Amino acid sequence: MATMKYSRQRESIRDFVHSCHEHPTADMVYAGIREEFPNISLGTVYRNLSLLVELGEITKISTDSGPDRFDCNTKPHSHFICTQCQCIRDIELPDTEYIEKMAAENFDGEIISHVTTFYGICKDCLRKNSFKKEA
Amino acid sequence: MATMKYSRQRESIRDFVHSCHEHPTADMVYAGIREEFPNISLGTVYRNLSLLVELGEITKISTDSGPDRFDCNTKPHSHFICTQCQCIRDIELPDTEYIEKMAAENFDGEIISHVTTFYGICKDCLRKNSFKKEA
DNA sequence: TTAATAATAGTAATTGTTACTGGTATTAAG
DNA sequence: CTTAATACCAGTAACAATTACTATTATTAA
Numbered sequence: 001m002a003t004m005k006y007s008r009q010r011e012s013i014r015d016f017v018h019s020c021h022e023h024p025t026a027d028m029v030y031a032g033i034r035e036e037f038p039n040i041s042l043g044t045v046y047r048n049l050s051l052l053v054e055l056g057e058i059t060k061i062s063t064d065s066g067p068d069r070f071d072c073n074t075k076p077h078s079h080f081i082c083t084q085c086q087c088i089r090d091i092e093l094p095d096t097e098y099i100e101k102m103a104a105e106n107f108d109g110e111i112i113s114h115v116t117t118f119y120g121i122c123k124d125c126l127r128k129n130s131f132k133k134e135a
Numbered sequence: 136m137a138t139m140k141y142s143r144q145r146e147s148i149r150d151f152v153h154s155c156h157e158h159p160t161a162d163m164v165y166a167g168i169r170e171e172f173p174n175i176s177l178g179t180v181y182r183n184l185s186l187l188v189e190l191g192e193i194t195k196i197s198t199d200s201g202p203d204r205f206d207c208n209t210k211p212h213s214h215f216i217c218t219q220c221q222c223i224r225d226i227e228l229p230d231t232e233y234i235e236k237m238a239a240e241n242f243d244g245e246i247i248s249h250v251t252t253f254y255g256i257c258k259d260c261l262r263k264n265s266f267k268k269e270a
Numbered sequence: 271t272t273a274a275t276a277a278t279a280g281t282a283a284t285t286g287t288t289a290c291t292g293g294t295a296t297t298a299a300g
Numbered sequence: 301c302t303t304a305a306t307a308c309c310a311g312t313a314a315c316a317a318t319t320a321c322t323a324t325t326a327t328t329a330a
Binding site for chain 2: 316317318319320326327328
Binding site: 004010039041048 | 310
């Protein structure tokens, strides 16, 4: 890839991810973009999503099961994944640098970064569950 | 599944994972077991690995890219993933409970667990790299 | 010993993703 | 405003990891 050319599809994909705060999958992006570009290809969506990740304009979230998700928030933050509905929420944490330092003390390679992911039940599912119990 | 029946294949898979400390993939387990059971099926390996995970006898490690890995160490600990050779090493960290408490303060769902993964260059790759530079 | 059924081997199907191909859109130069 | 170069596209095929299906086999309890 010598120089990069503009493409309306890419711009649309970027805009969609940046305006979508539910950490969409490639398929969700595909569905969304199709409203504007009815015959966009799924391959184009995948290609541009990973391109945008390389450019640092969005980030990719890998999950334990199910497809990758994408995040418009490129500032350092953590994720919460609901084990019931699989929704992903952002969690801001104050300075987690020291975790790497702590880990470095028990390890003999070079630690460059770290990712912490939280699991549990989101607010919405908690509410749904309490309704069920009452019934 | 009413009651569980014994199977030599499952026992062999459990033993293999418990004696293998390099966090094997399903394929690596398959290759290993095949020495004892030359015509075991890959499906049997997958089925029993997830069964053993459910039983809490081993754990599963999802990676950003590439297949899942399996870990005989069921005690709470973190993982380091080398971004160069993809090897996975265990890292013991003193009490990380407070990370969840800290996250809980900025979040309105129920946090049940968390996983921290470290990325960087392992000792072996560091050494290999320094050899290359000298040459 | 036998009957019930969990587990198997082998194979097919599914899912998520990447690669290929011939044609199209964008860009820069004449 | 052409035209030429090429990044990008749509569509489709290929791929890797995993799961589901089916007929047979092994384990268990009666």
